[in-house]
Amino acid sequence: MRGSPDMRLGIIGTGRIGRMHVENALALGGDHLGSGHLGGSSVEVVVADAYRPSAEAAGRDFGVTVAADVDDLLARGIDGVVIAGPTGAHAELILSSLRAGLPVFCEKPLTPTSAQSMELLEDIERMSGVVQIGHQRRFDAGYLAAKAAFDAGELGWIHSLDAVTADQLPPSIDFIKTSGGLFRDCSVHDFDIIAWLTGRRIVEVFARGSNNGDPAIKEAGDVDTAIALMTLADGTLATATATRFNGAGHDTRLEVRGSKQTLAVGLDDSAALKSAEPGATFPTGAPPTVFQQRFAAAYRAELVAFCRLIRGEIENPCTPAESIVASRVADAAQESLETGRPVRI
Numbered sequence: 001m002r003g004s005p006d007m008r009l010g011i012i013g014t015g016r017i018g019r020m021h022v023e024n025a026l027a028l029g030g031d032h033l034g035s036g037h038l039g040g041s042s043v044e045v046v047v048a049d050a051y052r053p054s055a056e057a058a059g060r061d062f063g064v065t066v067a068a069d070v071d072d073l074l075a076r077g078i079d080g081v082v083i084a085g086p087t088g089a090h091a092e093l094i095l096s097s098l099r100a101g102l103p104v105f106c107e108k109p110l111t112p113t114s115a116q117s118m119e120l121l122e123d124i125e126r127m128s129g130v131v132q133i134g135h136q137r138r139f140d141a142g143y144l145a146a147k148a149a150f151d152a153g154e155l156g157w158i159h160s161l162d163a164v165t166a167d168q169l170p171p172s173i174d175f176i177k178t179s180g181g182l183f184r185d186c187s188v189h190d191f192d193i194i195a196w197l198t199g200r201r202i203v204e205v206f207a208r209g210s211n212n213g214d215p216a217i218k219e220a221g222d223v224d225t226a227i228a229l230m231t232l233a234d235g236t237l238a239t240a241t242a243t244r245f246n247g248a249g250h251d252t253r254l255e256v257r258g259s260k261q262t263l264a265v266g267l268d269d270s271a272a273l274k275s276a277e278p279g280a281t282f283p284t285g286a287p288p289t290v291f292q293q294r295f296a297a298a299y300r301a302e303l304v305a306f307c308r309l310i311r312g313e314i315e316n317p318c319t320p321a322e323s324i325v326a327s328r329v330a331d332a333a334q335e336s337l338e339t340g341r342p343v344r345i
Contacts, residue, residue, distance in 0.1 A: 005043060009082055010073045010081045019058055103132075182209065182222055187240045187330060209337050
């Protein structure tokens with residue numbers, strides 16, 4: 001890298017998501033990313049991981065500096081911290097970063113439970129900390145266009161929303177055991193985007209789940225497919241469906257249905273579905289196989305937003321308080337799944 005970098009980011013956690021953030025951060029200065037760059041600014045990255053061989057592998061693969069540990073990373077003159085480590089470590093890492101006077105980007109969820117997140121939120125607010133949470137769908141072009149249309153009144157009044165988050169293949173059983181369940185791991189993004197797009201609270205949820213795939217998922221205490229029926233504060237109905245076994249590919253979509261118009265997010269030439277109508281050829285493209293492909297541009301855009309938040313150029317696009325709202329819905333959905341009863345929020 002020539003000269004002094006314009007931005008120094010510390011990235012904690014070098015697993016699947018952390019490595020993606022490293023790659024995206026290093027590319028932020030490239031004009032080839034279109035809106036997903038910092039206008040030619042250069043970015044330097046320092047990484048750390050509790051499992052040092054993982055950090056060293058990232059250092060070799062991406063040519064970035066490897067810190068000895070988190071304390072070493074925080075002391076290296078960085079401008080902001082990206083937390084991509086295990087959920088159980090988020091609170092400690094956020095507080096350590098804020099004590100060092102650094103803005104934080106943290107992958108969702110804030111903590112394993114919404115109750116723990118409320119306690120952490122009090123600490124963040126007491127420290128006047130800047131923390132952006134990684135709900136990347138807020139930066140996806142389709143969701144942004146749907147929100148703009150809704151805000152402009154182009155859809156009329158909304159009578160229903162249907163959200164889908166479908167993985168082609170499940171993650172490892174070890175991950176599933178610590179994920180908190182399908183609603184907290186996957187559908188929480190749908191809960192966040194429905195509230196964000198409509199500006200309305202989700203006040204009740206009724207959930208069901210099933211296990212027809214790998215028996216090990218059931219043995220781990222989770223379901224492989226689930227659906228949540230939600231009622232919004234104004235009576236609007238919404239559903240969120242999630243599965244670990246969507247053979248057609250990774251599928252994330254949202255239909256927003258109104259009295260004037262219906263919009264579908266994620267229904268493009270790479271949609272993971274086929275039409276049963278004779279003669280229909282849409283879609284013709286190859287579907288994504290993992291969520292990182294589906295939201296590649298959104299992940300870059302949220303990191304650009306974090307850099308601009310560090311610079312004081314924008315307001316926080318996803319606050320911890322907003323993230324907790326989605327987590328509370330996920331907790332309620334999990335409770336409903338376990339009890340068989342609707343849960344008020």
